[in-house]
Amino acid sequence: MSRMVPSDDSIWLAQLRRGALEHCVLALLRHRERYGFELARTLADAGGLLAGEGTIYPLLARLRRNGLVNTTWRESAEGPPRRYYRLTAVGELALSTFVQHWQLFRDGVDRILEEASAA
Amino acid sequence: MKTNSDVDKLVAHCLSQLGRELSDLPASRRRQIVEEVSSHIAEGLVALDTEDEAGVRSVLDRVGDPSAIAAEAGAAEFRPRVPRADALVPWLLLLGGFVFVVGWFLGVGLLWSSSTWKVRDKLLGTLVIPGGLPGLVLLGTFSWRTSSTSCGGVSPLGQRVVIHCVTSGFSLPAAVGILVLILALLAPFAVAVHLERVRRRSVNNVHG
Numbered sequence: 001m002s003r004m005v006p007s008d009d010s011i012w013l014a015q016l017r018r019g020a021l022e023h024c025v026l027a028l029l030r031h032r033e034r035y036g037f038e039l040a041r042t043l044a045d046a047g048g049l050l051a052g053e054g055t056i057y058p059l060l061a062r063l064r065r066n067g068l069v070n071t072t073w074r075e076s077a078e079g080p081p082r083r084y085y086r087l088t089a090v091g092e093l094a095l096s097t098f099v100q101h102w103q104l105f106r107d108g109v110d111r112i113l114e115e116a117s118a119a
Numbered sequence: 120m121k122t123n124s125d126v127d128k129l130v131a132h133c134l135s136q137l138g139r140e141l142s143d144l145p146a147s148r149r150r151q152i153v154e155e156v157s158s159h160i161a162e163g164l165v166a167l168d169t170e171d172e173a174g175v176r177s178v179l180d181r182v183g184d185p186s187a188i189a190a191e192a193g194a195a196e197f198r199p200r201v202p203r204a205d206a207l208v209p210w211l212l213l214l215g216g217f218v219f220v221v222g223w224f225l226g227v228g229l230l231w232s233s234s235t236w237k238v239r240d241k242l243l244g245t246l247v248i249p250g251g252l253p254g255l256v257l258l259g260t261f262s263w264r265t266s267s268t269s270c271g272g273v274s275p276l277g278q279r280v281v282i283h284c285v286t287s288g289f290s291l292p293a294a295v296g297i298l299v300l301i302l303a304l305l306a307p308f309a310v311a312v313h314l315e316r317v318r319r320r321s322v323n324n325v326h327g
Contacts, residue, residue, distance in 0.1 A: 036155050037162035044181065051191075052183010054137075057155040058192035061148060079165045080158050 014051070021049055022059055022068075023102070026087060026095040029069060035082040036060060060085060068094055126175050130160055133179050140189035143197040152192060156182060205235050205318050209311040212244050216253035223251050230314075235321050240314060247310045248303065255303060 021043070028039060039060070040053035050056060063069045068091035076082045087095070134157055141149040163178035164170060182188075208229050215222025230236065230244050248255050 037159050040159060050183075051187050052181065053159065054156050054182040054185075054188040055191040057152045057159070058188060060155070061151055061192075079161055082158070082162075083155065 013048075017049065017051070020102075022063060023095060023098040024049060025056070025059065025063065025085075026068060026091050026098070029085055029087040029091070030095065033072075033084040033086040035074075035084050037082075039085065063091070067091075125172070126164070126170060129172075129175055129179065130157075130164075133160070133182070133185070137185040137188060140185040141192060141194055143194050144189075144192060145197070148192065152188065156188070204229050205233050208233070208244070208318070209314045211251075212314070213251045213307055213311045214253075216250045220250065220253075223249075223254065226251075235318055236314065237317075240317055243310050244314055247306045251307055255307065 024043060024046075025039060028034060028042060034042075036057060040050065040056040043056065044050045044053050060069070064071060064085075067088055069085045070088055071083050071085050073081050074084050134153060137156060138149065138153055141152060144152075160178060160182060163181065164175065167174040167178065208226050211222050211226025212230065215224075215226045227245055231241055236244070
């Protein structure tokens with residue numbers, strides 16, 4: 001078996017994350033609006049999804065620029081006012097498209113990995 | 120137990136580091152990210168049971184490396200691909216010669232090593248006029264002397280040679296000599312302006 005170019009773990013992991021992460025954000029917003037800290041903690045606690053909690057904010061800003069989410073400020077009882085993120089119709093569409101593709105993709109990868117380990 | 124000002128200092132340090140990492144982003148994007156991370160940290164501190172140093176550090180650790188945030192923000196795409204040193208080149212070529220002549224050579228070096236200008240621009244910048252303004256002055260005085268001592272000798276590029284030799288040989292009206300002199304004086308300025316315009320155009324292309 002030929003050895004491929006030695007891969008840098010952090011590069012492929014970052015690439016894998018990039019595609020999945022923003023759709024996880026959309027999924028978290030499907031049923032209710034959330035604020036940044038809440039989103040960041042949830043994703044960080046889910047394990048391996050976030051490189052650092054702070055990296056969620058450039059991503060949220062991008063989702064907002066692309067019209068997938070919009071935001072509103074709300075007062076908070078515990079601290080400074082919070083910027084809440086809500087899914088837009090465009091965001092909902094992007095999420096359901098991703099869900100379909102993700103299921104096919106996941107099944108495909110799983111099948112290949114299982115066949116490889118069984119052989 | 121940390122005092123409030125110690126906590127503030129740690130947080131402020133983290134945020135200023137983030138601001139620096141994001142410095143290539145458009146200001147509005149940078150402001151929004153820093154603002155959000157700042158309130159994220161505030162929320163994290165509120166969630167702590169006791170605001171001791173370990174707790175504050177854990178909140179900042181969880182926020183992650185500012186450079187990772189900058190990478191996610193695509194800061195690299197906004198980094199000027201046109202080297203900042205390019206901005207110096209027209210000035211160095213024009214006036215660098217006054218700095219022990221080295222300044223002009225530095226300008227030529229930067230000019231040729233940059234990809235901002237085409238070969239045509241580089242030749243123009245180097246040959247019009249070697250040494251820049253001080254070079255022109257030197258050439259002028261040099262040719263004045265050579266022409267007044269021995270008019271037959273031809274000095275390189277010296278416009279004044281023409282004027283003085285002309286008086287002994289062919290006769291050209293003095294107005295032509297003056298015109299040539301004025302053109303020679305304006306040429307380095309024109310070339311500097313041209314190089315600057317090419318540079319600005321390429322900066323705008325990168326950011327547009």
